[in-house]
Amino acid sequence: LHAFDAAKVQGGIVTRTAYEGETIKALDGQEYTLNCTDLVVADQSGKALAIGGVMGGEESGVTDATTDIILESAWFKPSSVRATSRRLALSSDSSYRFERGTSAWNVLRGSVRAVELILQLAGGTASPTYVAGSPVPNPAHASMPSCGGADGPVSVFASLKQGKGATVTNELGFVQLPWKALDQISGGSISHEEGARILTALGLKQVPDSPECWLIPPHRLDLTRPCDLLEEIVRVFGLDGIPSRFSGPFVAESPVDAAYNFQMELRRKLAALGFYETQTIKLIASESADGTIAQVKDALPLRPLQDGDLIRVSLPLSEDHSVLRPAHTPGLIAAAVRNSNQGVSGLRFFELGRVFRNTGGGKGRDIETDTLGILVSGDRTARSWVDPRPEQASFEDLLAVMAALAPGHRFTLTPARPREQAALGADVQLDGKACGYFARLSLARCRELGLGQPVYVAELDLRKMQEILTAPVKAAELPQFPGSSRDAAMELPLSTPNADIVKAVESAREKLLVSYFCFDVFTDPSGEKLPADRKSIAYTFLYRDPAKTLTAAEVDAAHQRVLKALTDKVKGLSFR
Missing domain, CATH: 3.30.70.380 (Ferrodoxin-fold anticodon-binding domain)
Structure with a gap:
């Protein structure tokens, strides 16, 4: 619902797409520039009165001097409202609801109820007629095929009379549910009669002469396919009422399964070595006044970043979440800072996940890579009465951790030009193949972050590690002669x-x-x-x-x- 001051509207209201570059001052006091993909509500003179589904205009807004209003009740397409709201960075109660789907069936009902409440609470006189547009669709079922019955396709309509003779016709959606699908999914445990009873209790109606065709209530936007109806039946009936009769068949391991198992094995090994896994957000800050926030300058990616390599969010929710992370190190360093501030003396963190960058300095294509980030800093062992001042961790400790992840294989480090914020840098090879990057954070950056000890980090390519570590191994015979x-x-x-x-x-x-x-x-x-x-x-x-x-x-x-x-x-x- 939206109310316009009738004195500020020339003629009736219409909906149209905005003109390219058209501007409107919204109720929040801000002026927005629209394009031809945005929907607006305008008057007969063509003047835009509101941004459809998002926010009304200030010029046509209701004030204390308003005596007559035009009450609009409408349904807007969720994808259109979402696109406009995100592009304009304008969120409202209206856009929040329309983006998530509303029932078009309530357009006329809501209008009638609103008029009734206005007359009851505020007085006044309502117009004797309603002005309606095209028949209100059932948005969840707008593209459904016809449901055939004994006499051919069935199209069911429901009419709702409002006011003095105004009538709007709403088409109900329908879904065809083959009963054999219920037999298959439940193993015959749920009878057709029980399934029909459950659907009826949920507000669905069976089409006459077509027992497999069901009319869907307009407010049930989630019921669009036969499997949705099956889910409702099984949900209400209860999974515990369906006996287990079949054991799972053998399925060969897929590449996705292999990658998952490999990464889980790495997690177990690192946890056994005393590391804690972090789960940080994939969005980081390009720059931040708070140095402890994960930001691009702390990234130590597999390959040096060029201008344009960063993938930036066009409409970030905040400046601290404006860039897709090119490496795990910003999140790991931020976690180290938080834990150090809480008095943790031994910092051992790792994270597995996806990193993002563009190739060719922004002129190539966006790529996603699964990597493993590891951070080591602080005390080498836990402090105790036996060892009140343990030695500080060094780069050998991180190298030893990497070696423990690849028994029977060899990690080697080759000095490389340090990345930004790194004092030392080295390329990592696994069995002679490039696999990642190894660095020590600069002492200046450590002091800026409040870390009083050196910080060592590594970023490893998971795909290359998996290729090498899961390749078939040929065992060599024991030497027969002494060395x-x-x-x-x-x-x-x-x-x-x-x-x-x-x-x-x-x-x-x-x-x-x-x-x-x-x-x-x-x-x-x-x-x-x-x-x-x-x-x-x-x-x-x-x-x-x-x-x-x-x-x-x-x-x-x-x-x-x-x-x-x-x-x-x-x-x-x-x-x-």
Whole structure:
């Protein structure tokens, strides 16, 4: 219902689509610019009086000086009202109701009742006639096929007389319900007579000469298909009254099932390692005055963001929810800040879900990726009387967590240019394949957020992890011949990353080299035992031939080939 001041309306009222660029000042005092997709209520002169289904206009509004009103009662299409309300960012009680569906059957009934109450409570005189538009549709069933009976298609009409002879005809919707479908879904537990009794009690009516055709009350907008009627019958009858007779058939695992099972296994492993799962909103702030709110600058995505990569919401509900998250790290960092403010000293969080970005700097297509975000910060172990001041977590702790998620596989880190707000950054490879990004939050950002300890985060691509970790595994036979190890201590510049050593060893392609690992790192900031700009690293190399026992000379020759590769590939390296 909406009331117009009759003195401000020229002629009667009509509905039309708005003109492109047409403006109207609504009852909230704001002026809105409309386009040709919006519906307006206008007078005979063409002047817009209201935005259909959303809000009336201020110019035609009722005031204390109003003596005559035009009372409008209408039904508006939910999708049209929703589109206009969202585009104009204008929400009202009217749009709230129309967007969710209302019964067109009440248009005339509501008008009659409103007039009755006005005359009863406020006095006045009502017009002797009603002016009605086209027959009111039953919106839930406007596109239904005809329901055939014994004499062909049946179309049922109901007439409601109002006032002095004005008549509006409303077509009732109908749904055809094959009784065999009820037998199939209930296994014969619900008789046709019981099903008909339940539907009748719910207000539905059976079409004469067509026992499978049911007239739907206009207020039941949810009953549009045969399955809806079956659901009502089973709901009222009760599932406990239907015996279970069949066991579920075997269904092969689908890709969706496989992804779900893989992600659940990751959740269980991380929970067992002492991590808490977070569930954060997918919308974050582009910028915020409150630094603790998740925002784009805290995002450390799999790939660096370019201009235009962010997907922004055209009509955000608030500025803090205006961008689809490109990574999990903003939500994880916000959760870490909240928990740190509550006195939690050991921060262990993870989140699995979807992240969003555009490709090609906004010129490509929008893509969605399932990723795993992990955050580690604070105390390495819980504080207790045994260990009142535990060590702080380091990047090795997060790397160890990643390794625990992929037993039998190898995560490696390659130094990369840090993202914004990150002090250190590295690309993550799983078995040599790019899989994610690893970073330490900058100390300046940590201080800004109120975090007094380093924060380490990782963002991993779940699809690539699943491909690698669920691939068939071929077990190798146990070695038949013993191996022999050699140690090597090397001195090199302090700034040389360990990844350079790994690349140099791999470049040697030594067939006898089975494995190698670092067992000691030494630095001396004072410069007394070792120059302050140098470091000493010790490695153990294991050699083995699967076909025979190696001699000492063969092991030494293989070891020298590896050491030569290190000398040639790593700048400034020397052996001690």
